[in-house]
Amino acid sequence: MRIPFSNMADASWPECAKCLKGVILDLCGVLYDSGEGDGVAIPGSAAAVKKLKESDLQLRFCTNETQATREKFVAKLQRLGFDISVSEVFPPAPAAIAVLKERGLRPHLLVHNGLLNEFVGVDQTNPNCVIIGDAAENFSYKNLNEAFTVLIGLEKPVLFSLGQGRYYKETDGLKLDVGVYTKALEYACDLKAEVIGKPSPTFFQSVLNDMGLQPNEVLMIGDDLVNDVGGAQHCGMKGVQVRTGKYRPSDEKHPTVKADGTVDNLAQAVDMILSQRRR
Amino acid sequence: MRIPFSNMADASWPECAKCLKGVILDLCGVLYDSGEGDGVAIPGSAAAVKKLKESDLQLRFCTNETQATREKFVAKLQRLGFDISVSEVFPPAPAAIAVLKERGLRPHLLVHNGLLNEFVGVDQTNPNCVIIGDAAENFSYKNLNEAFTVLIGLEKPVLFSLGQGRYYKETDGLKLDVGVYTKALEYACDLKAEVIGKPSPTFFQSVLNDMGLQPNEVLMIGDDLVNDVGGAQHCGMKGVQVRTGKYRPSDEKHPTVKADGTVDNLAQAVDMILSQRRR
CATH class of the missing domain: 3.40.50.1000 (HAD superfamily/HAD-like)
Structure with missing residues (x-):
């Protein structure tokens, strides 16, 4: 459209x-x-x-950005000299939380440790969907298997992907981004993720x-x-x-x-x- | 066909x-x-x-099977009571080595530790392709980034995938198979892997x-x-x-x-x- x-x-x-x-x-x-x-x-x-x-x-x-809470990365930008406040910034996590509420979903999170605080207060018991963000080091074989096991155990598996980037550059080299691991889980479970971001x-x-x-x-x-x-x-x-x-x-x-x-x-x-x- | x-x-x-x-x-x-x-x-x-x-x-x-050398898993089958010899068994790794020789390629390996011995004697310096097998615990973020960095640095990136399975079952639960991580690298590098197996x-x-x-x-x-x-x-x-x-x-x-x-x-x-x- x-x-x-x-x-x-x-x-x-x-x-x-x-x-x-x-x-x-x-x-x-x-x-x-x-x-x-x-x-x-x-x-x-x-x-x-x-x-x-x-x-x-x-x-x-x-x-x-999904490696830190809004408060954290806005504070970083302020330290870098930018006039910016939390209410002006739109990252995927709060949008995802709104979708969870709307649809009565409880997520299993495969995200960066820095993002976990965004989800405090969100019911994560007995998960009926998976949210994947740019988890970086948390993209271990064990964690991928856990997210996969949750999805494959659901009658109608729902996967939310916070963005669909392929990779980004850091000072010590190229790093794989969330989209790459989303494709992995999509293939494993034969489903299509919903992108938020x-x-x-x-x-x-x-x-x-x-x-x-x-x-x-x-x-x-x-x-x-x-x-x-x-x-x-x-x-x-x-x-x-x-x-x-x-x-x-x-x-x-x-x-x-x-x-x-x-x-x-x-x-x-x-x-x-x-x-x-x-x- | x-x-x-x-x-x-x-x-x-x-x-x-x-x-x-x-x-x-x-x-x-x-x-x-x-x-x-x-x-x-x-x-x-x-x-x-x-x-x-x-x-x-x-x-x-x-x-x-790509978690062990042919010799190792044939010995396992013999212990389980099977009349089977190495020359009767066709796994992907020897087929991959034949392809490498034929095309003059030097691999970067993202495989299980148990498979490394199959590749002894294969020139792995200055790699110009990547071979991905069922690496299990070796599918860390660091190792995936390394394989990705090799591929994205090549003018014509070549990725060989030893099989394309989605997952398999072990006694302690479902485990993601090589195909899932192949899809991840395919998306990251915008390429199509060649399946061997x-x-x-x-x-x-x-x-x-x-x-x-x-x-x-x-x-x-x-x-x-x-x-x-x-x-x-x-x-x-x-x-x-x-x-x-x-x-x-x-x-x-x-x-x-x-x-x-x-x-x-x-x-x-x-x-x-x-x-x-x-x-």
């Missing part, structure tokens, strides 16, 4: 910025690069966030609902062509890719996803947006 | 036994059940193997070559409907399923694979084959 544009239909980047009412930013690879400790802020990004906040545009942050349209829509805006009034800026840019476009938003984070030159020749614009970094994107709106 | 039958075209089970010149048996789930120590022989199987050996039929054993036609053909027989002269007996029975049928052999090992009643209503016959166990299959041949 691709929702038709209305007043932005033929406004290409950066002209479309004139009609915008809100901007959604990805975090890792746009605001900062992850790594040892807190990682490092991408030059100019903190100032760019500040400029957006001083403008008349609404601002939200949409991330597939980007690029799920439901997930983007929850951010739009919070802003009270229509998709054609909002621009997504991210470093992941498929999950950020393509996901946002699929919902009817514009999507701009930054040449930071996991950006690769081959993204600009991708067979199916074409960004509305490609910029060197967030600072450049924000300057282009705001200069359009001053005209 | 389904090779047409010739003289066995309309001979259904067990009548087809009259024209047979050879039988191929799966090991685990047909001869014995795995578990603590050596596992246990399935009642009547040792005697059934003996009867086949005393007949005019050729006999081979075709297995996706059942149900690969090349693998079955190597057994037929060793027997010097045509597919329509040979019957495969296994507990795995898709990999044993379906794989053999795909090569033009007949395939009979035993109701031991990983057999499940739902196999008899499988949407795509229909065994030529289903029997309670190997002993019954062999009695039916031999009684047909006596007529």
Whole structure:
């Protein structure tokens, strides 16, 4: 489903910025690069966030981060110099908890230790679904077998995947992401996981609902062509890719996803947006 | 590709036994059940193997076992009372080594510690492919990342999967099999693995070559409907399923694979084959 544009239909980047009412930013690879400790802020990004906040545009942050609670990684971003608060940030875990409540499900968790606190208060007895996140070192043979055993024992197995990333880069090398282990469990149990997080349209829509805006009034800026840019476009938003984070030159020749614009970094994107709106 | 039958075209089970010149048996789930120590022989199987050996039929054993060297698991079967020798057994590892030689490839191994001795003498420096077997506890996050890093660093990544099983049963519960982790690496690297082992036609053909027989002269007996029975049928052999090992009643209503016959166990299959041949 691709929702038709209305007043932005033929406004290409950066002209479309004139009609915008809100901007959604990805975090890792746009605001900062992850790594040892807190990682490092991408030059100019903190100032760019500040400029957006001083403008008349609404601002939200949409991330597939699942290695820590919202409070923890927002605190990290604040230490890196960003003006950001927990209520502005949309990661998959709280969205997953809302789905569990809605459907009366009790999860078995295959997630990072840092995420467990998000699920305090969620009934996990006698689980009737599995939630898989970027569990990193917790992706042991034993833990995979446990999650599999829960799923295969259910009459109607339900698997929620917090994102569907393939891999990401850390200072000591490439690391496999949640999507890879989701595919493993999908094959083992002959099922299809429900993705909660980007690029799920439901997930983007929850951010739009919070802003009270229509998709054609909002621009997504991210470093992941498929999950950020393509996901946002699929919902009817514009999507701009930054040449930071996991950006690769081959993204600009991708067979199916074409960004509305490609910029060197967030600072450049924000300057282009705001200069359009001053005209 | 389904090779047409010739003289066995309309001979259904067990009548087809009259024209047979050879039988191929799966090991685990047909001869014995795995578990603590050596596992246990399935009642009547040792005697059934003996009867086949005393007949005019050729006999081979075709297995996706990759947790031990051929010598080790043949010794185990001998301890369980089976008349079986190493030269009669076809597991994936030696077939993989033949492929490596043929194509000048040097593997990075993600396999069970018990299998490493099969690869002594195989050049593993500066690897240009990955071989994945049923690595069990060796399927750690660290080891998966290592195999992934090798693959993603190759210009043309090559992944060999020793079988494509989903899971198997041990005394302490269900265990994820190699196919599950193959799917994980396939997704991570956006590639398709080459399967060495059942149900690969090349693998079955190597057994037929060793027997010097045509597919329509040979019957495969296994507990795995898709990999044993379906794989053999795909090569033009007949395939009979035993109701031991990983057999499940739902196999008899499988949407795509229909065994030529289903029997309670190997002993019954062999009695039916031999009684047909006596007529």
